[in-house]
Amino acid sequence: MADKITTMSKYGDAGHGGITRYSLSPEALQARGEFVKRMKAIGAEIKTDDMANIYATLKGSEPDLPNIVMASHCDSVKNGGNYDGILGVMGAMEVLESIADQKIPHKHNITAMIWTNEEGSLYPPAMMSSGVICNDYLPDDIKKNFIHENMLASKSVLDPEKTFGEALEASGYKGAKENRLNNKDYMAMFELHIEQGPILEAAKKDIGVVTCVLGMINYKIKVYGQSDHAGTTPMPYRQDALYGAAKVLQYLHDELDKLDSELVYTTGEIYCHPNVHTVIPDYVEFSIDARHEKPEVIEQVVNVIKNMPKEVVKCKVDYEVAWTRDTVYYDKELVGYVQEAVDELGYSNQKINSGAGHDAQFAAYMMPTTMVFVPSKDGHSHCEPEYTSPEQCTQGASVLLNAVLKCDADK
């Protein structure tokens, strides 16, 4: 595991501890090459599908049974860390290597898989290829954001002349559509991932047994003022949209803090017009993202937003739904295999939910799916200080191996 972490961290090394490894970039192709090389070395069969997802499969003793797949991604956000996504790939590699090395008997074919473009950092949206592959099974309002043709036409955020479809063609990893993950040839999916939050570390737990991906809402809050000159407009005449936005933001904190203590909410993005230091802002918009397992708490959040004051410091206040998603519960049987595996290994653990989105959450609409979490140092992720020790990563891979073998034995 330590060797894999060191090797993979070189592909896209940003020079100060983290990586920038956009999907299908030269750096991501290096990581894919490393995966293919090592998987071929243990005798795995390599396939790719039309979204360049890669499947490395070790044949089982009853190869006509459906496969068990372990999947994650090898792309990163800009200046991301060395664990988000790639840990699940490295863990799956460890599992197949252990099975091959130790000649562990298994009935089903077992597959290690790399999802293409989970982050969507260069070609939006995030979770692009799981959105395409699982499209038939997704709820309508999510489904429409992942139409295959639209994804191929997705423009690079760095160069609008380049599309994801072109990157796919040029990658050398584009394969046949019939190789796509599906619920006839595959019976279960596992994903090992870092927690990306501080809960396991704070609770001094080795492993998080993931039960669901939190439901969430994303709204835009809009504040309308009037642009006037900073030097010539007496204070009582002003309709300052940024001051209005600051007051609304404080209002939301005050009201949301009265709700369930497990609720998380974030105002991460703000847009101010005209955003010139000598002009009073006439329009400010900010995002609010709120997540909780229980729909009734999410409903309370929506009510807080709907009941915001309609006018603040003479500025009109309004809102718009950007998107929402329901809580996705993982498969109880698979969660059970993970729990048994952790308990048998004697690792400290707790049930946990996933606040972040993962390809596994789209796969869960198509087939039985679950996840395993390992701790994130100081809770940091999507940034260079992201860290999980080689020992913790190995514990995660061990849980993954044993859970997969339980699934293999049981079915």
Place this chain on the structure above:
Amino acid sequence: MADKITTMSKYGDAGHGGITRYSLSPEALQARGEFVKRMKAIGAEIKTDDMANIYATLKGSEPDLPNIVMASHCDSVKNGGNYDGILGVMGAMEVLESIADQKIPHKHNITAMIWTNEEGSLYPPAMMSSGVICNDYLPDDIKKNFIHENMLASKSVLDPEKTFGEALEASGYKGAKENRLNNKDYMAMFELHIEQGPILEAAKKDIGVVTCVLGMINYKIKVYGQSDHAGTTPMPYRQDALYGAAKVLQYLHDELDKLDSELVYTTGEIYCHPNVHTVIPDYVEFSIDARHEKPEVIEQVVNVIKNMPKEVVKCKVDYEVAWTRDTVYYDKELVGYVQEAVDELGYSNQKINSGAGHDAQFAAYMMPTTMVFVPSKDGHSHCEPEYTSPEQCTQGASVLLNAVLKCDADK
């Protein structure tokens, strides 16, 4: 005047009541062409200097005396109005036309002048050519922002391949350096301008007799948090720089509102990093611009900033001076001519200060200078609803004419 307003409003017409007429753009060259054509028609002599400032001069009966100049600009901000700047040019044209038509006797040469690039909207900074022409007379901290070579190298905000120097060469208006406005050949400068604020309208006054340009400070307020994932970080673990910034912004309002009621302050510009809806912001910076005639009030503002809490919602708070300028008082004798002219014409009026910057404020460091204001409907400016009626514009031009003639007679 009505004809001039209609004609000039076509050059850069943005299609919904206002204009976009960047300095030296094709639209600005049309406005310059109109000025030159009409000034030649009344027998004025046209000169330009090396910053493409245009001077149209009617000879006086004692042409060896120094000139009296009336100056403003014909460029606009993006989606600006039809009065900011160009009114001072049209007013100066009206004055020279009246003098020529009515053969009004005058000793001194009288000049109507167009300053190049007052707004600095395409090639920053604002007040660029007055900053260059008056450079030797400016305070050191202002002077350094207007070094001639640096201004020529100023890049277009729309196309970094294009510089102001190139636009100057291509304009057809670049003339000799010896034609620059100076305090040997010119003895006084007047600028007619719209108020750009609501004070005259609210007080039901026709004319503002301008006495000074307000002193101001511009600071950057900086709030440092920690980036973490929006879905995986429990609320008590967060250091949210945007929430911190909202609290600091409210603090500044609370404290500054306790100071003098004439104080104006603006938080017009905000920058949030990484500004992604799923990430807790780790850095937010916003501007604060504060203006008041009296240095002791500005000093109180600086104390409020210096005494801000050093930490808010676990985020470090800091500040940085962007720039400051002292109050610039206009020439008492010239202000007197304006006051006498208004009183004789019987227009309602009041003393007023300028919260906005103007080329006149740099000229004031080099030679006796003053300004005349007319009302702005609803106080709007730097936006398309900017409006001053033809009658009000004409009243401003009448004051300009009579003040210039008083200056001519007195010296």
